[in-house]
Amino acid sequence: AQSVAQPEDQVNVAEGNPLTVKCTYSVSGNPYLFWYVQYPNRGLQFLLKYITGDNLVKGSYGFEAEFNKSQTSFHLKKPSALVSDSALYFCAVRYTGGFKTIFGAGTRLFVKA
Amino acid sequence: NAGVTQTPKFQVLKTGQSMTLQCAQDMNHNSMYWYRQDPGMGLRLIYYSASEGTTDKGEVPNGYNVSRLNKREFSLRLESAAPSQTSVYFCASSELPSGEGSYNEQFFGPGTRLTVL
Numbered sequence: 001a002q003s004v005a006q007p008e009d010q011v012n013v014a015e016g017n018p019l020t021v022k023c024t025y026s027v028s029g030n031p032y033l034f035w036y037v038q039y040p041n042r043g044l045q046f047l048l049k050y051i052t053g054d055n056l057v058k059g060s061y062g063f064e065a066e067f068n069k070s071q072t073s074f075h076l077k078k079p080s081a082l083v084s085d086s087a088l089y090f091c092a093v094r095y096t097g098g099f100k101t102i103f104g105a106g107t108r109l110f111v112k113a
Numbered sequence: 114n115a116g117v118t119q120t121p122k123f124q125v126l127k128t129g130q131s132m133t134l135q136c137a138q139d140m141n142h143n144s145m146y147w148y149r150q151d152p153g154m155g156l157r158l159i160y161y162s163a164s165e166g167t168t169d170k171g172e173v174p175n176g177y178n179v180s181r182l183n184k185r186e187f188s189l190r191l192e193s194a195a196p197s198q199t200s201v202y203f204c205a206s207s208e209l210p211s212g213e214g215s216y217n218e219q220f221f222g223p224g225t226r227l228t229v230l
Contacts, residue, residue: 009153032216043117043203043221044156051216090155094216099163100171101219103148103155 002027004093006104013081014112021076021107023091033074034092034101035065044090050074061085081111114139117222119204125228126194134189134225136204144209145187146171146219147179149200156203162187163209194229201226 003026013019025031032051036044048059055067065076074091091104117138126132138145143164148156158171162181176198178190187206191198205219 004155034218036221041224043223044205044219045221046218049216049218100158100161103157105153105155 002093002095002100002102004091004102004104006089006091006107008107009105010108010110012110012112015083016080019078019081019085019109019111021089021091021109023074023076023104025072025074025091025093027093027095029095032094033065033067034094035059035063035074035076036090036092036103038088038090038106040087047076047089081109083111083113085109086111116140117204117206117220119202119222119225121225122223123226125230126191127230128195130194131190131192132194132227133191134202134204134227135186136188136222137186138204138206138220139185140206140220141184142206142208142220143184144207145181146205146207147177147187147189148203148205149173149198150203150224151200159189159202194227196229199227199229 005024034049035047038044048057050057050067058064063078088106090106092101094101120135146161147159150156157173160179162168165184168179180188202225204222207219208217
């Protein structure tokens, strides 16, 4: 069965420091992996996705994510955090040949000035 | 383009009442989805419509029905609301290319916050 785990409910980081939001997945077949961000009282917005090819994927607002097949991980990273990055982040997976997207429980990121 | 729109934004129901949540998208997407979001549980798929004329159950379909009215519109109906259906409901849409699976991202509406007393 497909599953996505975001092991941290919350991540705290100081502005200007690098940030990492972790995600691991379990899926049969090749995965399509996504990161979404949700600001308060808003719907989810797409950040980036991995389909195939280069393991390092770059997305919106300076975010990037690294696909690691051996560790079944897809961690979200940013070299220098901004206060405005504070939001709820969701990792999601869909497998090749599948249709449904499975979302993780979400990680709340707090960036302190 | 408005993207994905949802009405209403907020709703309070009494147990046993019925209501329909409306969703429309103007991106000419084939696929549409309804999710519910509960604290600590992420998003759970209620129903989806791969293309106009088709609907399928997701992870948590009990207590809900859907209608894919046309390519643009996908509604979610609660026939007899229960307190367990208190949640934030999101509609989403995406392209669905031919071939195996879909790697296209989803576009989400702003959500409907529903409280059932």
